[in-house]
Amino acid sequence: MERQWWKEAVVYQIYPRSFQDSNGDGIGDLAGISSRLDYLKHLGVDVLWISPFFKSPNDDNGYDISDYREIMTEFGTMAEFDELVAGIHARGMKLVMDLVVNHSSDEHAWFQASRQSRTNPWADYYIWKDPRPEGGPPNDWQSIFSGSAWEYVPERGQYYLHLFSPKQPDLNWDNPAVRREIHEMMKFWLDKGVDGFRMDVINLISKSFAADPEGEDLYFQGPRLHEYLQEMNRNVLAGRNLLTVGECPGASPEDAIDFTAPERGELTMIFTFEHMDLDSGPGGKWDFREFAMPALRENLSRWQLSLHERGWNSLYLNNHDQPRMVSRFGDDRRYPKESAKLLAHVVHFLEGTPYIYQGEELGMTNLNIEGLDDLRDLESINAWHDLVEARSLFTPEHMMEAIRRKGRDNARTPMQWDDSPQAGFTTGQPWIRVNPNYQWINAAQQLSDPDSVLQYYRRILSLRRELPVMVYGRFEPLFPDHPSLFAWERILGEERLIVVNNFSAEPTPVDLSGIARQGEFELFLANYSDFRLSPDGRYELRPYEGFVLYNEAHEREDQDVSGR
Ligand code: GLC
Ligand code: CA
Numbered sequence: 001m002e003r004q005w006w007k008e009a010v011v012y013q014i015y016p017r018s019f020q021d022s023n024g025d026g027i028g029d030l031a032g033i034s035s036r037l038d039y040l041k042h043l044g045v046d047v048l049w050i051s052p053f054f055k056s057p058n059d060d061n062g063y064d065i066s067d068y069r070e071i072m073t074e075f076g077t078m079a080e081f082d083e084l085v086a087g088i089h090a091r092g093m094k095l096v097m098d099l100v101v102n103h104s105s106d107e108h109a110w111f112q113a114s115r116q117s118r119t120n121p122w123a124d125y126y127i128w129k130d131p132r133p134e135g136g137p138p139n140d141w142q143s144i145f146s147g148s149a150w151e152y153v154p155e156r157g158q159y160y161l162h163l164f165s166p167k168q169p170d171l172n173w174d175n176p177a178v179r180r181e182i183h184e185m186m187k188f189w190l191d192k193g194v195d196g197f198r199m200d201v202i203n204l205i206s207k208s209f210a211a212d213p214e215g216e217d218l219y220f221q222g223p224r225l226h227e228y229l230q231e232m233n234r235n236v237l238a239g240r241n242l243l244t245v246g247e248c249p250g251a252s253p254e255d256a257i258d259f260t261a262p263e264r265g266e267l268t269m270i271f272t273f274e275h276m277d278l279d280s281g282p283g284g285k286w287d288f289r290e291f292a293m294p295a296l297r298e299n300l301s302r303w304q305l306s307l308h309e310r311g312w313n314s315l316y317l318n319n320h321d322q323p324r325m326v327s328r329f330g331d332d333r334r335y336p337k338e339s340a341k342l343l344a345h346v347v348h349f350l351e352g353t354p355y356i357y358q359g360e361e362l363g364m365t366n367l368n369i370e371g372l373d374d375l376r377d378l379e380s381i382n383a384w385h386d387l388v389e390a391r392s393l394f395t396p397e398h399m400m401e402a403i404r405r406k407g408r409d410n411a412r413t414p415m416q417w418d419d420s421p422q423a424g425f426t427t428g429q430p431w432i433r434v435n436p437n438y439q440w441i442n443a444a445q446q447l448s449d450p451d452s453v454l455q456y457y458r459r460i461l462s463l464r465r466e467l468p469v470m471v472y473g474r475f476e477p478l479f480p481d482h483p484s485l486f487a488w489e490r491i492l493g494e495e496r497l498i499v500v501n502n503f504s505a506e507p508t509p510v511d512l513s514g515i516a517r518q519g520e521f522e523l524f525l526a527n528y529s530d531f532r533l534s535p536d537g538r539y540e541l542r543p544y545e546g547f548v549l550y551n552e553a554h555e556r557e558d559q560d561v562s563g564r
Helices: 030-035 037-043 078-090 109-114 176-191 225-237 253-260 293-307 325-329 336-348 378-390 396-406 443-447 453-466 468-472
Strands: 011-014 047-050 067-071 094-099 150-153 158-161 196-199 243-247 269-271 284-288 353-357 474-478 485-492 495-502 508-511 522-526 538-541 546-550
Touching: 030 037, 030 078, 037 453, 067 078, 067 176, 078 094, 094 243, 176 225, 225 253, 253 269, 253 293, 284 396, 293 474, 293 485, 325 336, 336 353, 336 453, 336 495, 336 546, 378 396, 443 453, 453 468, 453 522, 468 485, 468 495, 485 508, 495 508, 495 538
Parallel strands: 011 047, 011 353, 047 094, 094 196, 196 243, 243 269
Antiparallel strands: 150 158, 474 485, 485 495, 495 546, 508 538, 522 546
16 A cells, blocks of 8 residues: 555645635635634644635636636735745645636636637637527536526527536537646646645536437536546646545546546546435435435445545545535534534544545534525525426425525535634625524634534544554444444554444444454544443443544554644
8 A cells, every 4th residue: 555645634625705704805815714724733634625716706606717827806816825825835734726627707718709709719618519400409408506508609609518507618628728728727826836636526527418419418427538637647747746636426436446546647536426415315406315324334335445445535524515514414403512523533534535624623513594595505596496486396495495404505604713793704794694603613612622523623633643544444344234333443454443433312332342352452532521441342322422442552642732
């Protein structure tokens, strides 16, 4: 097993709009991030992934870029970006930027030119198709943000493709000039000091158009995808020792190996989605189902076993597109703290690179969206208009409940720094409502509380630095058929970790006597501070109780609480 820094690292995702406002306009910004770097260093993360901070009309909060080499006006200036990079590097951390190149904004100069005619120099920078012979869009593909994926432009008498909003036209990767522009832009940011890329929906860049216009949506993982990634690797990434993570909705474990097997020269890891879809019914994201742990366990275990020594995965339970993990997979009402810590075991004790989404380390929860006025995200707003108003597929009650559970705004409420007005995020009016629970869930409180979720994260992160088995150990499931236990071992040579988690509010007995011989294991970590090792290996786990055992009395220096 080859050691790599990006396997050992822990990544922290910042959604800049909601992290820290520095000038009172209610919008987070780069100077705000700079002012919080000491907090992030103290937490112990190695890498910051910052969601897009490039020039954008903000139809999709920066995932619609109108100039790839300029900073978003609301977020600050290039000088502030340079300061931020310097501040990150001075603290020994790294920066990963979001590379959003499946599409640009329709306000990008390329698209403004492209739409004018079929013959201008940018005419083929986007995906243009003629109407069907009988009229209407070239095929029946649906946008991920509702409605047809095609928009008609009279100047060309053609439709352009937008897998997301009409303000996010898809770039034409089959045009070598487009690929060259993207490679040059990547080098521009590498020269400015970025240490890696998170590649937005990168498995959508090559499209395959079915002959049958009424055929299914075949836009995932088209025929030239791997060719384009290998070319990008050769031209830009190779030899720089970067972290590259591809966002790959719909990818299977076999696909993941194709993207990340080192000998293929593509990416270092991907974001997979199967585990994010377990609470969706056949009608998709808004056709919600209750979360059931065994499905999550089956899924994550299968990925663990498939990828070991063949590829590499990212580990995450939430991000800016997903609801908060404690609200979704834990119990945010009765056991918020216990379940937040328990879920941290799942992210940090499996094999892969762990990602923390801002506020997760505090156990931040969903917003409890009350009505349409609370919504900011175009995905939820469009879905409401389409599914409730236009097509009556869902009742307003169902849809509001679906948005309350799954809407992306849940993750985008301001970071909860302290219990002052607006949670210390801004001195002005925040662009999105602050979660009222900031009064008891906030960083200032947790920094001074030894039993807080935040302190638990700090401890986990410092353990990862000391213990190769946490990074490189092989995964082996335990009690794979139990209704509420999610338990496993990690094994590296002689070193073993045993991780046991009770995913329920009911007391749950577990017998480890056949697995961990008496005296052989010591307590490594537990989310109830009064947990004690049992001499006979039998435990009665309390609600959302979890613990980790380690088989070697390894020499650990006294815990350094300074966060280094
Ligand atoms: C990715 C981003 C999401 C964005 C979409 C379109 O899924 O994570 O926030 O809306 O791509 O760029
Ligand atoms: Ca601001």
